[in-house]
Amino acid sequence: MDLFPLYNSLRIALFSSVLVFFSGIFVAWHISRMPKILKGIFDVILTLPMVLPPTVIGYFLLLIFSTKRPFGAFLQDYGIKFVMTWYGGIISVFVVSFPLMYRTSRGAFESFDVTLREAGRTLGLKKSFIFWHIELASVKDGILAGIVLSFARALGEYGATSMLVGYTPRHTATISTTVYQLWRIGNDELAYKWVLVNVAISVVVLFAVNLLESRKKKEGRK
Amino acid sequence: MKLIVDITKHLPAFTLSVSFSTKEGLTSLFGPSGSGKSLTLRAIAGISDPDEGYIELDGKVLFDSRKGISIPPERRNIGFLFQNYALFPTMNVWKNLYQGTSRIKEKREKIGRIEKMGNMLSISHLMEKYPFELSGGESQRVALGRMLLTDPDFLLFDEPFSALDDTLKGKIEEEFNETIKKSGKSGLMVTHSRKEALHLTSSIIFIKDGRVIGKGELPEVYKTPRTKEEAELFGYENIFRMDGYDVPMLRTTLKETGRYVLVKSFSVIPGNSYRVAFSTPEENGYHMVAYNSETNARVSFSSRKKREEGEMLSLSIDEYTILS
Numbered sequence: 001m002d003l004f005p006l007y008n009s010l011r012i013a014l015f016s017s018v019l020v021f022f023s024g025i026f027v028a029w030h031i032s033r034m035p036k037i038l039k040g041i042f043d044v045i046l047t048l049p050m051v052l053p054p055t056v057i058g059y060f061l062l063l064i065f066s067t068k069r070p071f072g073a074f075l076q077d078y079g080i081k082f083v084m085t086w087y088g089g090i091i092s093v094f095v096v097s098f099p100l101m102y103r104t105s106r107g108a109f110e111s112f113d114v115t116l117r118e119a120g121r122t123l124g125l126k127k128s129f130i131f132w133h134i135e136l137a138s139v140k141d142g143i144l145a146g147i148v149l150s151f152a153r154a155l156g157e158y159g160a161t162s163m164l165v166g167y168t169p170r171h172t173a174t175i176s177t178t179v180y181q182l183w184r185i186g187n188d189e190l191a192y193k194w195v196l197v198n199v200a201i202s203v204v205v206l207f208a209v210n211l212l213e214s215r216k217k218k219e220g221r222k
Numbered sequence: 223m224k225l226i227v228d229i230t231k232h233l234p235a236f237t238l239s240v241s242f243s244t245k246e247g248l249t250s251l252f253g254p255s256g257s258g259k260s261l262t263l264r265a266i267a268g269i270s271d272p273d274e275g276y277i278e279l280d281g282k283v284l285f286d287s288r289k290g291i292s293i294p295p296e297r298r299n300i301g302f303l304f305q306n307y308a309l310f311p312t313m314n315v316w317k318n319l320y321q322g323t324s325r326i327k328e329k330r331e332k333i334g335r336i337e338k339m340g341n342m343l344s345i346s347h348l349m350e351k352y353p354f355e356l357s358g359g360e361s362q363r364v365a366l367g368r369m370l371l372t373d374p375d376f377l378l379f380d381e382p383f384s385a386l387d388d389t390l391k392g393k394i395e396e397e398f399n400e401t402i403k404k405s406g407k408s409g410l411m412v413t414h415s416r417k418e419a420l421h422l423t424s425s426i427i428f429i430k431d432g433r434v435i436g437k438g439e440l441p442e443v444y445k446t447p448r449t450k451e452e453a454e455l456f457g458y459e460n461i462f463r464m465d466g467y468d469v470p471m472l473r474t475t476l477k478e479t480g481r482y483v484l485v486k487s488f489s490v491i492p493g494n495s496y497r498v499a500f501s502t503p504e505e506n507g508y509h510m511v512a513y514n515s516e517t518n519a520r521v522s523f524s525s526r527k528k529r530e531e532g533e534m535l536s537l538s539i540d541e542y543t544i545l546s
Contacts, residue, residue: 113306113308115304115306115308116308116310116311118264118267118269118295118302118304118308119302119304119308119310120310120321121268121269121294121295121296122267122268122269122295122296122298122300122301122302122369122372123296123321123322123324123368123369123372124296124297124299124324124325124372125296125321125324126296134310134312137310137312137313138310138311138312140312
């Protein structure tokens with residue numbers, strides 16, 4: 001059994017999760033402090049990839065990154081090509097999993113009790129200390145749940161990825177595209193194995209999310 | 223520590239415009255909810271700046287809109303006890319207290335101070351616990367300790383007892399009183415409880431609809447409210463007019479009991495037209511004030527002898543003071 005799809009899926013999920021982590025927190029924190037109308041508009045735009053069919057997202061991505069299009073051609077001049085490359089998968093997976101991170105951490109930031117920030121200031125604490133040690137520490141479990149969820153989504157992404165980077169064995173193949181390919185050529189035995197791998201990873205991830213959620217409830221009991 | 227406040231802040235449906243100064247000791251900022259009490263406190267702490275005005279503590283300018291001065295809360299050195307105590311949920315009691323020592327340099331001194339504060343407030347046995355494991359009274363003590371560790375120049379309290387069970391309030395109030403007295407600090411306490419104001423503070427500022435409507439010393443102001451508004455704010459419920467000279471007795475119905483009240487020897491009041499106000503029942507009777515609406519003369523009564531005669535509650539006036 002060639003383990004390349006597992007390796008490729010993991011590295012794509014890992015890189016995109018790192019991107020999703022920082023951009024998700026940054027965007028969520030800023031949007032949680034916006035006035036209502038602006039927040040509503042941004043929220044729709046940023047959550048759209050969660051409800052759109054992944055193939056539609058893939059189509060949009062092709063519109064942008066296809067080397068026949070201005071932006072894609074421009075990137076190609078600098079030797080960067082997202083179509084049919086493994087790192088193109090980072091882009092497609094990022095777009096699909098970003099809303100999960102963004103929404104979970106925005107919820108966490110919004111439920112943060114602002115009097116804690118104010119109390120910190122009257123105690124003479126620095127603003128940066130308050131952000132890192134009080135605010136972020138309080139919403140930590142929400143953010144962790146967000147990153148685990150988007151990592152899981154990243155591992156399982158199929159539609160947008162297959163549109164943008166397709167399936168090339170030992171090059172762009174991921175677990176999900178491999179399962180499809182194996183089924184198509186009638187290699188059920190190997191397809192089952194990959195299905196099991198996928199299910200196992202998902203179960204672990206969901207257990208982790210539930211664990212984090214129950215911890216969050218316990219802390220918020222008072 | 224003298225605090226001078228003269229500020230205005232406009233909100234969509236409300237304008238706060240208050241001006242007052244405080245004396246040594248604890249002062250009540252007293253009024254119904256939505257009157258702007260908490261907003262005033264937040265402005266003094268520097269959490270939310272007013273649109274215009276001036277705030278000064280002991281000669282030090284904290285806020286001056288005309289000169290563009292607004293010292294940030296972390297440098298005002300004013301302690302703030304929040305209504306929900308605002309303990310940091312991810313830190314245990316010891317770490318919460320530790321955040322109060324940020325202005326102390328040496329680590330050994332920090333630890334020593336925390337230990338002393340722990341003993342003083344009897345919270346030493348709670349150091350390892352997290353805020354969600356504490357009772358209301360314990361949370362209040364920890365928050366109080368954390369605030370006092372910063373050695374603030376002035377204390378602000380936002381309804382410090384509203385989060386507690388009624389049955390426990392008495393004891394906690396007593397301990398609170400002792401701690402504040404021991405610290406020797408002055409402060410301002412937002413409350414709408416007559417009991418808390420009388421028990422814990424030595425002067426009072428009345429605030430209603432964003433304005434200061436009266437001030438004075440306690441308990442004098444309570445015993446002889448000067449206006450109907452002050453009487454109402456203090457929970458005097460049965461305010462009504464009395465007409466006629468030399469009324470031998472007063473017969474009326476009290477709201478809270480629904481019973482007739484007979485006040486004997488009422489003829490001690492000189493003059494013609496009076497407005498009489500009853501306090502809410504106290505342990506051993508009622509406290510009353512009568513106003514002459516023409517001369518503004520006031521008579522303060524207390525009645526300790528209370529007799530129940532069927533449907534009737536009979537009060538004999540045993541003490542009265544005529545005030546000009």
